[in-house]
Amino acid sequence: MTRYILGRLAMLPLTLLVVSFATFSFIHLAPGDAVDVMLALSPDSTEEQRDMLRAEAGLDDPFFAQYFRWLGDAVTGDLGESVNTGQPVSEMLAERMPVSFQLAVYAITMAIAIGLLMGAIAVRWRESWVDRGIMFLSTGGMSVPSFFFGTVAIYMISVYFPSYGVLTYTPFTESPLKNLQGLFFPALSIALVTGSVFIRYFRGAAEDILRSTDYVRTARSKGASERRVVRKHVLPNALIPLVTVAGLQFGFLIGGTVVIETVFALPGLGRMIMTGVETRNYPVVQGGVVLLAIGFVLINLIIDLLYPILDPRVRLSDRTE
Numbered sequence: 502m503t504r505y506i507l508g509r510l511a512m513l514p515l516t517l518l519v520v521s522f523a524t525f526s527f528i529h530l531a532p533g534d535a536v537d538v539m540l541a542l543s544p545d546s547t548e549e550q551r552d553m554l555r556a557e558a559g560l561d562d563p564f565f566a567q568y569f570r571w572l573g574d575a576v577t578g579d580l581g582e583s584v585n586t587g588q589p590v591s592e593m594l595a596e597r598m599p600v601s602f603q604l605a606v607y608a609i610t611m612a613i614a615i616g617l618l619m620g621a622i623a624v625r626w627r628e629s630w631v632d633r634g635i636m637f638l639s640t641g642g643m644s645v646p647s648f649f650f651g652t653v654a655i656y657m658i659s660v661y662f663p664s665y666g667v668l669t670y671t672p673f674t675e676s677p678l679k680n681l682q683g684l685f686f687p688a689l690s691i692a693l694v695t696g697s698v699f700i701r702y703f704r705g706a707a708e709d710i711l712r713s714t715d716y717v718r719t720a721r722s723k724g725a726s727e728r729r730v731v732r733k734h735v736l737p738n739a740l741i742p743l744v745t746v747a748g749l750q751f752g753f754l755i756g757g758t759v760v761i762e763t764v765f766a767l768p769g770l771g772r773m774i775m776t777g778v779e780t781r782n783y784p785v786v787q788g789g790v791v792l793l794a795i796g797f798v799l800i801n802l803i804i805d806l807l808y809p810i811l812d813p814r815v816r817l818s819d820r821t822e
Contacts, residue, residue: 509802513795520794521575521787525568528783536560536584560584571787580791581784590788593773598792600670601762601770604691605754607684611692613747616699617740623700624707624739625731635700642697650690651764658686670767687765691758695750702746706739707731748804752797 536554555561559570574581580590623635658668668686671679711731720730759771770789777785 509798509805513798516798517791517794518572521572521791522568524787524790525571525783526564528778528781528786529564531778531781567783571784575787575791580788583785584782585780590784593785594770594788594792597768597770597773597789599672600768601755601758603673603680604684604688604758604762604767604769605751607681607688608691608695608754608758609747609751611688612695612699612750613743615692615696616703616743619696620700620703620707620739621731621736623704624711624735625728627708627711632704636704639697639700639704642693643701645694646760647690647694647758648760648764650693651687651761654686654690655764668765684767687758687761687767690761690764691754695754698750699743699746703739703743706742707735710735710738744807745804748800752793752800755793755796 536551552561559567562570571581578591580594582589583593619635619639623632626632655668668683670683673680720733725733755770758769759775761767762769762772763775770792774786774789776782777789
């Protein structure tokens with residue numbers, strides 16, 4: 502197991518190198534740069550001023566010179582400074598990351614609860630109107646974007662529940678209750694969509710187990726009731742594919758909730774990266790994407806390590822062959 506973990510961690514530098522180079526390349530393919538965005542509202546600016554600002558920011562250097570300069574600084578822990586504000590990128594990430602992480606934790610917890618509860622009900626009463634109704638609702642949930650639920654939530658609170666208060670972010674360390682209050686509806690808007698995906702994965706995995714596994718047929722042949730078969734044999738094993746999906750969704754939610762963060766005006770990581778793309782703020786985008794890549798690699802590693810715990814039939818050695 503130790504060798505497997507070290508092997509996966511050894512892939513992290515290569516993954517970050519590929520991700521950082523791809524991100525750097527894509528950003529530079531976009532027309533204009535941060536100086537053009539900064540001076541867009543200054544029609545009196547001269548070309549000499551633009552050249553001077555580009556030289557100060559190092560934007561007039563060749564592409565590879567800019568990239569390797571950033572890479573050399575990043576290896577030492579220096580992710581650069583925001584071209585627009587001059588604030589260190591590491592400080593910006595430290596401010597924004599907790600918001601997105603807490604939002605992702607709340608959202609994935611709600612989504613798993615929705616997926617397990619509704620999926621278990623659908624499996625227990627499969628092929629009935631209850632099952633078909635849940636599948637219909639899950640299809641609808643997957644078809645509606647999360648920002649629609651967010652917009653409806655804001656409207657309902659402002660019109661029917663004004664006593665709930667303004668939806669503003671409060672750091673968890675200041676007030677856990679206010680933190681949950683400010684992130685509950687943004688997280689619920691995401692969970693309704695993600696939970697619909699979990700329902701279908703959980704329901705599909707359970708259906709496959711019921712139809713094709715020997716231990717289910719053995720339990721039935723011994724006279725076990727259908728409820729016991731579902732509860733003792735089907736539901737625990739149907740959790741395994743859900744773990745993979747939930748882990749990948751969690752990694753995505755940390756930086757992929759830019760729309761919800763915009764709708765609810767949350768100062769999160771995804772919103773910061775999107776703003777950096779719009780303003781051609783290369784260091785901010787680079788730092789944010791690299792941080793997300795680290796999170797994805799570590800989350801996938803955790804998922805792989807959880808498999809042998811959830812299913813003793815899965816051996817870690819089999820994955821290293």
